[in-house]
Amino acid sequence: MFLFYFIPLIFAPMRLILLGTLTVFLFSACEKDISVHVQTSVPQLVVEGIIENNNYPQVILTHSLNYFSSIDSLTLINMYVHDATVSVSTGVKTMELKEQKAFSPSGAEYYVYRPELGQPGDLFKGKSGETYTLQISTDNKTYKAVTSIPLTGMHLDSLWATKVLLDNDTTKVRLWARITDNPTSNNYVRYFTKVNRRPFLPSLNSVIDDHIVNGTTFEIPLDAGVDRNTKPDPVTYALFSRGDTITLKFCNIDNSTWDFWRTVDYAFNTNGNPFSSPTRIIGNVNGALGYWGGYEVSYKTIYIRK
Structure with missing residues (x-):
């Protein structure tokens, strides 16, 4: 199932606190609660x-x-x-x-x-x-x-893993990929990982673009996919384990598909952060929410020895 979720902004009640010193030993504070009324929207x-x-x-x-x-x-x-x-x-x-x-x-x-x-x-x-x-x-x-569906874009050359030491846990590894980008600019990728027989899942930051690496061969760490209906462990969510068989689903996508998932990923990762900027999800379906996306898919599998 590939349902996605739009991440709304959370508007916290604002509080204005006025502090004034009456004496060296006595302080008073004045508070005013401001209520924010969120209107009910028409289903789209x-x-x-x-x-x-x-x-x-x-x-x-x-x-x-x-x-x-x-x-x-x-x-x-x-x-x-x-x-x-x-x-x-x-x-x-x-x-x-x-x-x-x-x-x-x-x-x-x-x-x-x-x-x-x-x-x-x-x-x-x-x-x-x-x-x-x-x-x-x-x-x-x-x-x-x-x-x-892109005809050309980024090419997945190879995969490998490096050790990650977490206190006394020596079972974790980080996945790396070597990618060659086509000299034509504006190439975009979305990727998913599958561990053993589990389903393919996107990472918390699931898209890559070539704005900086255009026309080069580069190496990049790839985070493990996560189930966005659960709260990931902030320390280990991006890592894999020794003994895992990892399959990477590597998808070249067009600009509108990249825009959609870029903004969805950002909104998901900043949900609840009062200091984050408002995020508009950029879809490509006229008059509706969401997207219609083409994927040029390739796969590569690696086994991580215990």
Whole structure:
């Protein structure tokens, strides 16, 4: 399941404290509480759509929730948008996507729009270098977004691990990658890691760009993927362990997909920080929240000896 979460800003009540000295031994303070009233927003369509090279597209449609909404299993099921008309087009061929019930690795139920493989029609998988238009019609509204699967970008050369000493724990390692960037500027990557038979997960900072390293071969540490529904250990969350088999899913993406995940990652990592700047999630679906993204995917696996 690849649902994402928009991270709202937290507005804490402000307090103004006026201190004045009356005598050397006596102080008084004056306080005034200011209440902040957060308005209820109208639910918006939330789109998460992906198309990978050599795979069929998948689109999840939900409605947004208010920040203070109570969350339970029924609320989550009712978020899904049903009976929408969804299509993907190359400009030459158009493929209809149909709503299907699916289950995550943990057994959670969700709904996804994808092609019906048993039905006749123009079925096609993602192809590097192609551009794809997503169109969604629901609730008497139509939404469009365009993405492409990059033909070239960054190339994953090799993976290795280095020891990390944490007090008396000698089992932890850090993953490193050597990457060669195509001389053409504006290349972007999003990556996921899989440990043994667990699912692929993105790291807390899951995107890379070539603004500084354009046209070079460079080495970079790669953090372990995390389940964003749980609180990671601030000391060990980015590390792997001896004995792990690590598979890296390395995805070249276009600028709009990078913009979306860059802003989502930043918002997630600064959630609750009163000194962080307000973050606007940059999507590419006109009139809706979310994104439609193309991924040029490659894989590399490494075993970390005990």
